[in-house]
Amino acid sequence: MDLFEDSSATPVYHVTDTQHEFDNGADSETVMSEVSSCRTMSTLSSGEVTEYFRDRFGYTYLTDDNIPVVFPIDSLALRLDVLVHIIIRLCQGGSIVATAGHELLAQGGLGGNGAKVLDLVTNSGAWVQEMADIYPTTQFVSVDVKPLTAHTPHPRINYEVYDLYAGIAEPDASFDLVHARICVTLTKDYKFLIREMNRVLKPGGLLIISEIPSQAYEVEKPSEPLHSSPIRVKALGFMRAGLASQGVDLASWDEMSNRLSPGHPMWNNEKLDKKDQRNSSVRGFHNVTTYTHLIPNGPWPTDKDQRTLGALAKVLFEQTWRSLLPTLQMMGATQAEAQEFVDRLLEEVANPKYRSYAKYKLWCARKI
Template identity: 50%
Template sequence: MAEEFPTATFVSIDFKPLRPFDPHPRITFEVYDLYAGIAEPDASFDVVNARNCVTATKNFNFLLREMHRVLKPGGVLVLTEIPTQGFEWDDTSKILQSAPRRAHGIRLFRSALESQAIDLTVWEDLASRLKPTHPLWSERTVDPVVGIVETPSTSTTDLRGFRTVRERIRLIPTGPWHKDEVQRHIGSLARYIFTHTWQALLPLMIMMGIPEAEAQSTVDGILEEFADDELRGYMKSHRWSGQKI
């Protein structure tokens, strides 16, 4: 993004970096706990671009209000999420069942997230949460234990939220089976990422109380299904955008 927008400056916030940051003169890299909010002044950003934040916090509504707070009036919010859910390749309105071990693994993972008080319903109704009519905009979070004491809005108007809210959904094939060359390439990358993700989730499954042998068998079965090009499926990438009121 810094290369595409040579006059812009950026603040990159991560709560769990997976690789070292490459220094850049126009990017400030920060790592901290999102539960305490975004450590930036009010109305200081033209754009907030956030990815895969739903599973990073137990209080997504608070984080959404924080994104709203640091945006300038008329600023643009872009949110991208890949929900933990699979879909059938021949009818993407149906939850994945044709790859049974993968479907079982997804159910286990969603249960693990919910047991940690992660609000998975965000993926279903985020468009409505962005609109000023949603009750979250009149709520406050006060939790001194984790350092959150959300102050009332200093806005000159009582109307908070976003206008011109849009949602775009793109399908991600979970393997290189698609007839389109570009989609095959995307599917190949997706399969690589998803297989490594499931391997990394093995310790979490054991922490959930699943016996190690059962957890290993589940992951092995999922990897076998990913290697079988006949077991097709999709994930969905959702992108929401809106302008701060």
């Protein structure tokens, strides 16, 4: 099943002043400046914004200990999110949303009189702002645990910031579509978040989950975890261990389809008697479809589109590895030890002989 319709006529982003030719020598700062964007003031005061953040080892992180520490939250994080947005659109053949989502919104939602979409999480706002431009009859609620940036007010987008891990502050059965991008590392209880997404969806509503798991794979055998890049393998181990130690459910990436199914224990459907099941008290999702796209770690593929994707991914991955420096210090390494490891890691990453794939994964499912 093709989850994405052809949208080759729709540009992902247009850079007005500079045309950047991606190659092995692509400068990450140049690329990052090209994908950044400006926003106007939000309704949060500067004093309120600063309360969300704290300094750790010279980097900015969230103050809320209930949210796993993954990457620093700064202006670079904003630009990287826009870059991730572009990478995901390329993985989806240029589409901003899966075909099922497009068809649902184009027909005005489940009732045909205008759809309502929940976006998790806002980050740069790139996805929700583009969606609002494309679907003029759709209302959006975009939620985040942090005020990463100020957003231009939009009459059909309601931006909210709150402790999402405690629950989605929306009524039952109130959304036609829930879009959740890279949320596994956002919470220490991803199963609860999935149940919350199910709760706020209308019966028959569409759930779209997209993730880029913290894992890499061999080029010759993409089903096989990476082992031919020794420093990067160790770095991935550090990253995953750090996430797991904070309660991040790393198994979610591999078990997602099973967890969405009503037969999974997380839904407690086995406790329902036959009468409850006939009355549609069963929780979970059906019509679960999956989509995976390989992301090269550099511009080495012969295919033009994959080469472009690899050039962008190279920038993203390099910046990701640089942010490992404070993470290693949090795990007990001295600054000198952490810097020495990151330097060796970046040296290996820059070596074109070390090739690998990451994977973009997407799941679409309908609420029962």
